[in-house]
Amino acid sequence: MKNNPSEGIQTLTIISELCTGCMKCVRGCPVEAMRFRDGLPFVKWEKCIHCGECIKACDAIQPLTTSFLELSRFKYTIAIPSPAFVGQFEKHITPSHTFFALKSFGFDDVVNLAPFCSAYFKAVKFIxxxxxxxxxxxxxxxxxxxSLIQTKYPSLIEHLLPIMPPRQLAAKQVIDSLVKDGVYKKEEIGVIYITPCISKMIEVKEFSEESYIHGAIAIKHIYNEILKKIKP
Incomplete structure (x- = not known):
């Protein structure tokens, strides 16, 4: 497990035109990473834990997520939706409906994360x-x-579980399988995580050499379009 780099990782942007100087973002930050200077907010990235509280507090703070245009970098693209993604829809809309709709955005495949979550929790019990x-x-x-442990409580780093989270396990298995079969080279495969949480961008940015996930798209950015595409 890496220590938090001193320069920090940027996972959000501040739209100065929308800032009214209300300082809600500053008051909402639990680690005092959000500051004000010359009438505008800025982030001390070495303190930021990427919790998203500032985004909840103010529309001028927006997450940095992956654009669909970036999918063109890869010959084969895979979407891994968070379990929370499926839970956003009404009961009559099944995971199959949502996965099919995701493919219409240009993904070649969609991976169900549920089996990997089960495997992860079995591994946790064993460890x-x-x-x-x-x-x-x-x-x-x-x-x-x-991030909170790395920045505030480094003595607890050794208590962190030394295993990949389910999203990384799923991405690794799919990539390894495609490469083993000789279908694609590793660098030709792009895996995008569909997430409700901006913090998943940390994995993409901070652990770019170790991560099997190449980008993250916020559920809220595609939810309405998904609804339009679903035909239950």
Missing amino acids: VAESDIPKPVISSMCPVVV
């Missing part, structure tokens, strides 16, 4: 029961928790 990892054990699934 907690059988390994000598310091207790209490802290899940590494949430990048916000990992």
Whole structure:
């Protein structure tokens, strides 16, 4: 597990034209990373844990997510939707409906994350029961928790679970399978995570050499279009 780099990782942008100077973003930041200077907010990235509280507080703060135009960088693209993605829709809209709609955005394949979540939790139980990892054990699934520990509580880093979160496990398996079959080279495959949380961009930016995920798209940016494309 890497320590948080001193320069920080940028996961949001500030639209100065929308800023009214209300300072809601500053008051909403739990780690005092959001500051004000010359009438405009700015971020001390080395303090930021990418929790998104400033985005909730003010429309002038927007997440930096992947554009669909970036899919053209790859010969084969895969979408991995968060389990929360499927839960956004009414009961009569099945995962199959939403996955089919995602393909219409230009993805070649959509991977169901549920089996990988099950495998992850089985691995967690085994590690907690059988390994000598310091207790209490802290899940590494949430990048916000990992960032908080790295920036505020570094003594707890050794308590973080040393296994990939389900999204990375899924991406690795799909990429390895395609490369093994000789269908595509690793650099020709792009994996995009569909997420409700901007913090997943940390994995793409901070761990670019280690991550099997190449981008993240916010659910809210595609939700309405998905609804239009679904034909239950």
